[in-house]
Amino acid sequence: GAGEDTAADSSSDEKPTIKIGYLPITHAVPLFIEEQEEKYEGFNLELVKFGSWTELIDALNTGNIDGASMLVTLAMKSKEQGIDLKAVALGHRDGNVLVTNNDIDNAEDLKGKKFAIPHKFSSHNILLYHMLKQNGLEYEDVEAIELPPAEMPAALAEGRIAGYLVAEPFGAVSVAIDQGKVLYQDQEVWPGSIDCTLVLREEFIEEQNEIAQEFMDYYVEAGETAEHKDEHAYEMASEYLDVDQEVMDLSFKWIAYDDLRIHEDDYEQLTDSLVEMGLQDNPPSYEEFVDNSFIDKAK
């Protein structure tokens, strides 16, 4: 049955194992550092890597993992469908760049061209939408295309797309091999954009509240460690992320890991955008979906 494999069972003497899903991207670095530093005591942490968001969501929805660092919009979709999830922290702030090929000098140049995003429901799509609007263009002026992130640098290099907007380090890859350049950083378009968040199953939060708190304490701490973006952080991250240091350094330059609290006004802006773009009719409200109690206690 559903949830059978939920690992976090509360048997007394054995330490429970928390399973958290992730994709190998720069946005999940705090998770990597938390596991590497292994400061927690009340539980075992198992990070489960997935090949794509779709598979990660399936696992999360069916209770095969207790939580995940994932695109917030996808979690909101699940919530809307009746899966009990809570967003408890951000995965990162900023750190999404709009990469284009070297011939594109402004938004106007993108008109009529193909532009890749990982997902219709991603914050990247919203960023693209706002960017176009801010430059006096319509969303329909570019042809937005969903592509697996790993294919984007190749597609850009081969001239199949004019640009892309996706999680790191895939933006940095193109910049590092001189096949692309940064047209905009996300904070220029939408300050306080919410992208990847740490999501936990409500079931887990209710049954193992203390453990959840401990997990969150060290998550916040790991975020602060990550914010140093030093050699140490790079080493720990590279256990999960197989990229050159040059790419990673670029990636780190654009991102921030301090203050991982989800702010209500940012969230409102997100839901407004979703409704405005017609991507979601009834996005869950801030109260329903965001649970800041852990991060607030951790501070």
Next chain:
Amino acid sequence: MNQTTIINVEKMSKSFEKKSEVLPVLKNITFDIQKGEVVSILGESGCGKSTLLNIVGGFVTPDEGNVYLDGKVVEQPNRRCIMLFQDYGLLPWRSVRHNVELGLEGLKLTAKERKERALYYLKLVGLEDKGELFPKEMSGGMQQRIGIARALALRPELILMDEPFAALDTFNRYYLQDELLRIQEQEDTTIILVTHDIDEAIYLSDRIFIMHPNPGIIHKEINIELAKPRDRSHGDFQYYRKYIFEEFRFNRPEMAIDFNI
């Protein structure tokens, strides 16, 4: 000749349905077979010989009439009446000896008894040293002999043979015909044999049923009064040849050209 009736076919008819057309294949067939007899059913291709044999063996149910084996209606195939198929029907995945043992496995015999009986009948057909080989390693003639051994091993009251030697060359055919007569005499088996070879029928049989087609009927029954073994070039043999051939020619008026027997 022993005068116990073993097979008794009574007013038997059979038709097949073909695309909602009813094709009468056998009509009102009646005959008796005595214990120890060799009877041939002779007829052209498609006249219903195989169908008749299948009905006698219980493989096909007649539409009308009945077949009695020792006075009891035949409703299903059974071990007392073994059919030999034209393509020999040996199981390619079993060695020669295990093929012969196949029918014995249903009897209450120990493995040793089974093996002994199989070897006895393999010896009878002259293949005692081939028991461990596989059928595909045998020539056509040898395969047919294995089939005969397999049938005999069950000591059936009746053996049905459907064109048993049609696939063999003349020399092997002659040889196996002699073998069959020798074994038949030794075991006193009753045999019903389907063939389209006039010589074969005359050479082997005590009686010949001549079938005519559309629908299949037994047109004539001929007693062969020659002593066995017979001489194919003897005048009497030629008499029967000519006689039977005339029977068939009579039935084929559509043939423009004269046959020269």
Next chain:
Amino acid sequence: MNQTTIINVEKMSKSFEKKSEVLPVLKNITFDIQKGEVVSILGESGCGKSTLLNIVGGFVTPDEGNVYLDGKVVEQPNRRCIMLFQDYGLLPWRSVRHNVELGLEGLKLTAKERKERALYYLKLVGLEDKGELFPKEMSGGMQQRIGIARALALRPELILMDEPFAALDTFNRYYLQDELLRIQEQEDTTIILVTHDIDEAIYLSDRIFIMHPNPGIIHKEINIELAKPRDRSHGDFQYYRKYIFEEFRFNRPEMAIDFNI
């Protein structure tokens, strides 16, 4: 009999390799065939009859010796010498008439001429009204007649036949043998025929080559001096029968049981 030599086989030998063993199949075969003759090659299964016929037709290259057709060495199969296969070799995807036309398509004929010629030979074999049917709708005997028409349509100098009637029942076989003789007389075709049926060989041939196996040699050549059409039950016919049978028995000392011809 016309005395122009059409086929001349000289000191021809052939062996096959089987798992690095060399199996001599034909050894030192020499014979001539005259124009208009019907010659049968008679022998047991496996004695090399088909191989010999294939070599004469140019399908297989001999190891030693040569085959001459009209004095020229045969190196490849060609239209002057057509082989008829035992399984008839009709193309199932072509109608009867198009099968007969197959060989004509390589000639410089208009479609109309082709069709006329095909219909002429179909008529010769008595199938002029079946031209638009497919081979699978024909009986075995009809299929063989189509094969004969297809061969004749090319007006070859020589027709090779490999056990042409082996798959037919006795009645159809007799009928086709007569047909063959009629057509052969009309067209004056030279025919080499492989068979394992003594009667067939005597009934059809001007000469019979008797082959013995291991390796295949022409053991004896017999002239059949009977006028055609022949009578199978005639004393002279029986004389040849007995004579040829003795030839074979002589060669099979391993057979324990006496044959009764």
Next chain:
Amino acid sequence: MSIPKTTINIIAGMAILLVVWQALILIGGYEEALFPPPLRVGEGILSLIADGTLFTHFQVSFLRFLAGYISAVILAIFLGLILGRMPLLWGVLNPIAQLIRPVSPVAWSPFIVLWFGIGNMPAIVIIFIASFFPVLLSTVSAVKNVDQTYLKIAQNFEMKGFELVKKIIFPAAFPYIANGLHIAVGTAWIFLVAGEMVGAQSGLGYLIVDARNSMRLDLVMAGILFIGVSGLLLDKAVGLFENWINKKWGRT
């Protein structure tokens, strides 16, 4: 006479399927959002039909399928007829085919995007790969196994080259080639979904991915059913075509 029986069987089969499906939900107590019941899927199908989505996606998929399948079939039969007659060359190329065949067409997707870009091409290429090898291999083996008698007759009638291929080899090999075509339809249709899950913006595979991403498992199930039904119909259509050709060419 036989059609009603088949119809009854199909209806009975579907009924069993629905009962088992509903029973699974009742017994397992699954969340509706995670394992939608038949009724909800039925509604999903209706809504997809009503707004035309289903038809649009099906059309896109079907055209891609045709493009990939037909081009693969033509090339594979053409090469197969040649390679089947050239045993030495085939001896060298065969290991390459054998090596590439067991690789899932999906595994190539990074390279497919690199070479063929995005849009229709990746799905078409994946279908092409999925159909190409079964047809090639069955054509080569069909050509190699053409009845010796037919080849001898061709020799005897002095047929050569293109005439030989056209009049003898192709028709003789066709039933086995057709079998390869039949298998390839199945394989290619199966990979259509996989192909459209990668990088496509439309089609039945995309419909499934998209529904999955929107957490609409009822639509996923609807897509699965629709793929099953249309795959089945496609298979039957190829079967009918096979029979028709065989009948036309005088086979059983």
Next chain:
Amino acid sequence: MSIPKTTINIIAGMAILLVVWQALILIGGYEEALFPPPLRVGEGILSLIADGTLFTHFQVSFLRFLAGYISAVILAIFLGLILGRMPLLWGVLNPIAQLIRPVSPVAWSPFIVLWFGIGNMPAIVIIFIASFFPVLLSTVSAVKNVDQTYLKIAQNFEMKGFELVKKIIFPAAFPYIANGLHIAVGTAWIFLVAGEMVGAQSGLGYLIVDARNSMRLDLVMAGILFIGVSGLLLDKAVGLFENWINKKWGRT
């Protein structure tokens, strides 16, 4: 004698493959990172072998493959032997099988995750689905097509039930079942990759996805080559097994 010739062919085939590959890169002028040349892939393979990654992933994949394949084969043959003898029941179940068969096993993945969780099971289940139908369908049709003569002999010898299946039907059907097994190995291996690309955390398919996500296309290519080679070996192994059984059972 025949082994050296095959070896020469394989070597020649591989040489051609490498030359074409390198030529493509030189002509197309592709970026090394996007379309890695043979040498770099060779290095990739060596590094994967050296750090044991390749072997570990292969082992995981292979065990999953065995689990999925063998359980599918056993169940499918068992059901096939029964259903082949029950034409009425099969008439009803056949439409269900026909409906499910054309659906890519990958399409089921949301439900597979729901029922079987994550880890080894999804890949095993996908392989199970991929192998089950070919084997089931070929077993049923093999059983239906058992030579009438054998069945008549069995009737004649009064064989029934289990004895009939064991002594006549199974051995008579086996060559065709084995053919189904052979096809299923190919299909299942192809879907292994697809299966492991979805929801697995190890195995050769995962190796490819992970390398792709890390933009290491040389490792993707290495994975593809390795999947091709091991699929090929697996296929040969099944072929040998088939021959061995056929020999043991006195077939050609």
